[in-house]
Amino acid sequence: MDERHDKPPVRAGARQWLGLAVLLLPTMLLTADLGVLWLATPDLTADLRPSGTELLWITDVYGFMTAGFLVVMGTLGDRVGRRRLLLAGAALYLLVEILMLTAAAVRNPALLVGSRALLGVAGAAILPSTLSLISAMFTDPGQRTRAISLWSTALALGVGLGPVFGGLLLSELWWGWVFLLGAPVMVVVLAAGRSVLPEFRDVSAGRLDVPSVLLFLLAVLPVVYAIKRIAEHGWHAPVVAAGVAGVVFGWLFVRRQRRLTAPLLDPRLFADRTFSAALAILFLGMMALNSVEYLVPPFLQMVGGLSPMAGGLWLLPSAAAFLLGSQLTPPLVRRAGPARVLVAGTLVSLVGYVLAAQAAGPVAAAVAITVIMFGVGPISVLGTELAVTAAPAEKAGSAAAAGQTAYDLGLAMGIAITGSVATAVYRDRVASRIPAGTPSGAERAAHDTLGGAISAADNLPAPLAHRLTDAAQDAFVSAFHIAATVAAALAVVVIVVALTALRRRTTVAVGDPRPEAPDRADSAPAVR
Numbered sequence: 001m002d003e004r005h006d007k008p009p010v011r012a013g014a015r016q017w018l019g020l021a022v023l024l025l026p027t028m029l030l031t032a033d034l035g036v037l038w039l040a041t042p043d044l045t046a047d048l049r050p051s052g053t054e055l056l057w058i059t060d061v062y063g064f065m066t067a068g069f070l071v072v073m074g075t076l077g078d079r080v081g082r083r084r085l086l087l088a089g090a091a092l093y094l095l096v097e098i099l100m101l102t103a104a105a106v107r108n109p110a111l112l113v114g115s116r117a118l119l120g121v122a123g124a125a126i127l128p129s130t131l132s133l134i135s136a137m138f139t140d141p142g143q144r145t146r147a148i149s150l151w152s153t154a155l156a157l158g159v160g161l162g163p164v165f166g167g168l169l170l171s172e173l174w175w176g177w178v179f180l181l182g183a184p185v186m187v188v189v190l191a192a193g194r195s196v197l198p199e200f201r202d203v204s205a206g207r208l209d210v211p212s213v214l215l216f217l218l219a220v221l222p223v224v225y226a227i228k229r230i231a232e233h234g235w236h237a238p239v240v241a242a243g244v245a246g247v248v249f250g251w252l253f254v255r256r257q258r259r260l261t262a263p264l265l266d267p268r269l270f271a272d273r274t275f276s277a278a279l280a281i282l283f284l285g286m287m288a289l290n291s292v293e294y295l296v297p298p299f300l301q302m303v304g305g306l307s308p309m310a311g312g313l314w315l316l317p318s319a320a321a322f323l324l325g326s327q328l329t330p331p332l333v334r335r336a337g338p339a340r341v342l343v344a345g346t347l348v349s350l351v352g353y354v355l356a357a358q359a360a361g362p363v364a365a366a367v368a369i370t371v372i373m374f375g376v377g378p379i380s381v382l383g384t385e386l387a388v389t390a391a392p393a394e395k396a397g398s399a400a401a402a403g404q405t406a407y408d409l410g411l412a413m414g415i416a417i418t419g420s421v422a423t424a425v426y427r428d429r430v431a432s433r434i435p436a437g438t439p440s441g442a443e444r445a446a447h448d449t450l451g452g453a454i455s456a457a458d459n460l461p462a463p464l465a466h467r468l469t470d471a472a473q474d475a476f477v478s479a480f481h482i483a484a485t486v487a488a489a490l491a492v493v494v495i496v497v498a499l500t501a502l503r504r505r506t507t508v509a510v511g512d513p514r515p516e517a518p519d520r521a522d523s524a525p526a527v528r
Contacts, residue, residue, distance in 0.1 A: 010139055010140065011140045011143060012137060012138050012139075012140065012143050012147075015196060016137045016138060018196050019133070019137060019196045019197045019198075020134060020137070020138075020147055020150065020151075022188065022189060022192050022193060022196055022197065023086075023130040023133060023134060023151070023197070024130075024150060024151065024154040025185045025188060025189060026086075026090065026093075026126050026130060026182075026185055026186065026189055027127070027130050027151055027154040027155055027158070028154040028155070028157055028158040028161070029158065029181070029182045029185045029186075030123050030126065030127060030155075030158065031155050031156075031158030031159045031162065032158035032159070032161055032162030032165065032166075032181070033158075033162065033181060033182055034062070034162065035158070035159060035162030035163045035166060035297075035315070036162050036163070036165065036166030036169075036178045036181055037058075037059065037178070038059070038163075038293075038294050038296075038297040038298075039162075039163050039166040039167060039170065039178075039297045039301075039308055039311060039312055040166060040170060040175050040178050040308070041055070041059070041297060041298050041451070042297075042298055042301045042302050042308075042451050042454075043170065043175035043308070044058070044104070044175060044451075045449050045450075045451025045452060045455075046451050046452075046454065046455040047104070047107060047175065047176075048104070048107050048108075048109050048112070049107075049109075049445070049448075049452060049455070050109035050112075050449075051109075051448055051449075052423040052426075052427070052448050052449055053229070053420075053423070054109040054110070054113060055109075055449060056415060056416065056419045056420065056423065057113045057116075058109065058112055058113055058116055059294060059415050059419070060412045060415035060416050060419070061113055061116045061117045061120065062116045062117070062119050062120040062123065062412075063120065063408055063409070063411050063412030063415070064120065064220060064221065064224060064409070064412045064416075065116075065117050065118075065119075065120025065121055065123075065124065066120040066121075066123045066124045066127070066408050066412075067124075067220075067405050067408035067409040067412060068120075068124075068213075068216055068217045068220060068221075069120070069121050069124035069125070069213075070124050070127070070128060070404050070405050070408065071264050071265060071402075071405060072124070072208065072213045072264070073085065073089075073124045073125045073128050073129070074128040074132070075208050075264070076125075076208055077125075077128060077129050077132055078132075078201065079201065079208065080201070081199045081200065081201050082129050082132045082133050082136070082199070082200050082201070083129075083133065083193060083194070083197045083198065083199045083200070084199065085125050085129045086125070086126060086129035086130065086133065086189070086193065086197070087189070087190060087193050087194065088125060089122045089123070089124075089125025089126040089129060090122075090126060090186045090189040090190050090193070091186070091190060092118070092121065092122040092125065093119065093122040093123070093126065093182060093186050094182070094183055094186040094187070094190070096115055096118045096119045096122055097119075097179050097180055097181075097182055097183055097186075098180075098183075099111070099115045099118070100112060100115040100116070100119070100179040101176055101177070101179045101180055103115050104175070104176030104179060105176060127404075128404075130151065131148070131151065132200070133197060133198075133200065134147050134148060134151055135148075136198070136200040137197075137198065152326070153323070156319065156322055156323040156326060157319075157323075159319045159322060161319075162312075163297070163311065163312030163313075163315040163316070163319075164312045164313065164316065165181060165312075166178055166181070166308065166312055167307070167308040167309035167310070167311060167312025167313065168309055168312070169181070170308035170309065171307055171308055171309040207262060209256075209260060209262070209263070209264055211256065212253065212256055212257065212260070212263065212264040212265075213264065215249050215250075215252050215253035215256060216253050216264065216265075218245075218246070218249040219246050219247075219249040219250035219252075219253050220246065220250075220409070221246070222242040222243060222245050222246035222249070223242075223243055223246035223247065223250075224246075224412075224413070224416045225239075225242050225246075226239050226240065226242045226243030226246065227243075227416060227417055227420050229242075230420070254267055265402055265405075269391055269399060269402065272390050272391065273501050274386055274387075274390035274501065274502065275386075275387050275390040275391055275399065276501070277386075277497050277498070277501030277502055278382075278383050278384070278386035278387040278390065278403065279383075279387055279402060279403060279406040280406075280494075280497050280501075281342065281379060281382075281383055281386075281494050281497055281498060282379065282383035282384065282387075282403055282406040282407050282410060283406040283407075283409060283410040283413075284410065284490050284493055284494050284497070285346065285349075285376060285379035285380075285383070285410065285490075285491075285494050286376075286379070286380075286406075286407050286408075286410030286411045286414065287410040287411070287413045287414040287417070287418070287490055288349070288353065288414065288486075288487040288488075288490035288491050288494070289349070289372065289373075289376050289410075289411070289414060289487070290410070290411045290412075290413075290414030290415055290418075291414040291415075291417075291418035291419070291483045291484070291486055291487040291490070292353065292356050292368075292369065292372060292480075292483055292484050292487050293369060293372070293373075293414075294414075294415050294419070295419075295422065295479075295480050295483055296315070296365055296366075296369045297311055297315070298450065298451070298476075299359075299362070299365045299476070299477075299480055300314055300315075300362045300365060300366065302450050302451065302454060302473070302476070303361075303362070303450075303473050303476060303477060304361060304362025304365070305362075306362060314362065314366045315366070315369070317366070317370045318366070318369045318370040318372075318373040319373070321370045321371070321373045321374035321377075322373035322374065322376065322377050322380075323377075324374060324377070325345065325348075325373070325374040325375065325376065325377020325378060326377040326378075326380060326381050327377075328377070329341060329345075329377060329378045329381040329382060330381070332344075332378075333382070338382050338386060338502060339498050339499065339502035339503050341378050341382065342378055342379065342382055342494075342498040342502065343495050343498050343499060344378070345374075345375045345376065345377060345378030345379060346375060346378075346379065346491050346494045346495050346498065347375070347495065348371060348374055348375030349371070349372045349374075349375030349376050349379075349491055350375070350488055350491040350492065350495070351371055351375070352368050352369065352370075352371030352372030352373075352374075352375060353368075353372060353484050353485075353487045353488035353491055354484075354488055355367060355368035355371060356368035356369070356372070356480070356481075356484035356487070357481045357484035357485045357488060358481070359477075359480070359481075359484075360477065365480075368484075379494070380407075383403055383406070383407065384399075384403030384404060384407065386502070387399045387402060387403040388403065414487075418483045418486045418487065419483070421482060421483065421486060422479040422480070422482060422483040423479070425475075425478055425479040425482045426449075426450070426475045426476055426478070426479040427447055427448075427475075429474065429475035429478045429479070430446055430447055430453070430471060430472055430475035431447060433471035433472075433474060433475060434446060434447075434468065434471055435464060435467040435468055435471060437464060438460075438464065438468055439460075441456070442456035442457070442459070442460060442468065446468055446471070446472050450472050450473065450475070450476040453468055453469060453471075453472030454469055454472070456468070457469045
């Protein structure tokens with residue numbers, strides 16, 4: 001079915017709402033899966049024994065690949081059909097989950113990194129397809145707003161339910177089975193999708209520019225690789241060369257976008273101050289959040305001594321806080337304006353980062369992440385809304401895609417950059433605290449990760465094991481404090497950007513689809 005832009009709005013019926021229910025399942029899964037991985041990190045580290053850099057790649061390569069392919073998949077869905085792309089993404093997701101299970105079974109960290117990269121491509125195909133189909137299925141503005149609100153709620157619920165389901169699985173089964181958490185969901189999508197979801201294409205969709213896709217990935221990944229390697233091994237010529245190559249490819253990407261009539265990302269959008277500020281706020285805000293968030297599950301388990309199930313339950317308040325902060329944002333914006341709400345929310349998250357920078361036990365860490373998540377809610381809701389409403393109507397789709405890319409890239413960079421800093425701090429601290437008499441093998445394991453130290457301690461005499469574990473835990477807490485301090489600095493920058501660039505912005509249509517482009521799926525409110 002080709003999508004037309006001159007059709008009057010038609011109220012959705014039972015089939016559309018059933019289709020929405022099918023679409024909400026993978027939407028919730030994508031955020032739940034990430035929380036499960038973080039919760040499984042201690043067991044994964046003990047079993048696979050990845051290096052610190054491999055562990056960072058396992059954690060964040062999914063986000064980088066998703067961010068790199070989001071805009072691409074949005075354009076591809078317009079051309080080949082959004083339902084077709086969704087089903088292809090679901091099939092790939094299912095196959096990759098089996099591949100990740102295999103990587104866990106054979107204890108191959110490199111295979112797991114590659115599998116996670118493919119999972120990011122699948123996620124990039126699924127996420128924009130769900131939002132595109134919702135926007136096309138619900139043409140009545142009121143119903144569309146309600147449907148998109150349910151979609152956003154599903155994302156938030158995934159954040160909260162992921163650790164609970166993951167904790168339940170980890171407490172009863174081998175940790176590798178968490179990689180099949182999404183299998184039932186994808187089977188349902190594949191079985192029901194063709195019958196309850198309509199097909200939509202955009203007959204006016206632009207050509208997919210493959211060189212732009214390659215240039216974007218070649219710009220981002222080498223820079224991230226360089227940052228990770230510098231954190232692990234210091235400055236070396238090949239690493240610096242990789243970073244420089246990434247910068248050069250980034251320049252080539254921008255140059256190409258300026259010359260294309262239908263660019264992957266239109267550089268002219270950045271001439272608008274509000275648009276640029278919104279993307280900066282999204283990127284820096286999400287980077288600050290993930291600088292701390294991904295470290296909390298191992299903190300609760302490997303420092304606090306909680307079981308995976310207990311750790312998941314302790315994270316439920318943070319998910320509820322994020323949902324509450326997100327839901328309070330629209331009415332607060334109508335009263336105070338977006339700039340004040342953004343500043344207030346970021347100030348709350350700043351308090352959370354300060355608390356995290358002083359946390360010494362699981363209670364303090366859980367309270368800190370709950371405060372942080374409540375404050376981050378307004379950034380998640382307002383960031384892409386500001387970008388979309390600042391862009392010309394005909395560029396709303398591109399603006400929404402840029403906002404989602406900034407969101408996902410910020411999350412990934414929080415792990416990549418601050419995670420690399422935390423890894424370097426941990427190794428520096430633990431090297432000076434390893435007790436005398438520790439065997440060389442155990443010393444190497446402890447130097448790499450906290451999970452390695454705990455695993456190595458299991459094979460040591462009790463007194464030495466306790467001293468080694470204490471040294472590694474102290475080093476991890478120091479690294480956690482540094483990561484939280486970096487996040488606090490990023491939050492301060494977000495506040496400055498909001499105050500300087502958005503102070504004259506008094507309104508934003510939170511939750512309202514743009515009337516100028518009602519049938520463009522990409523112009524729907526942002527991915528949270």
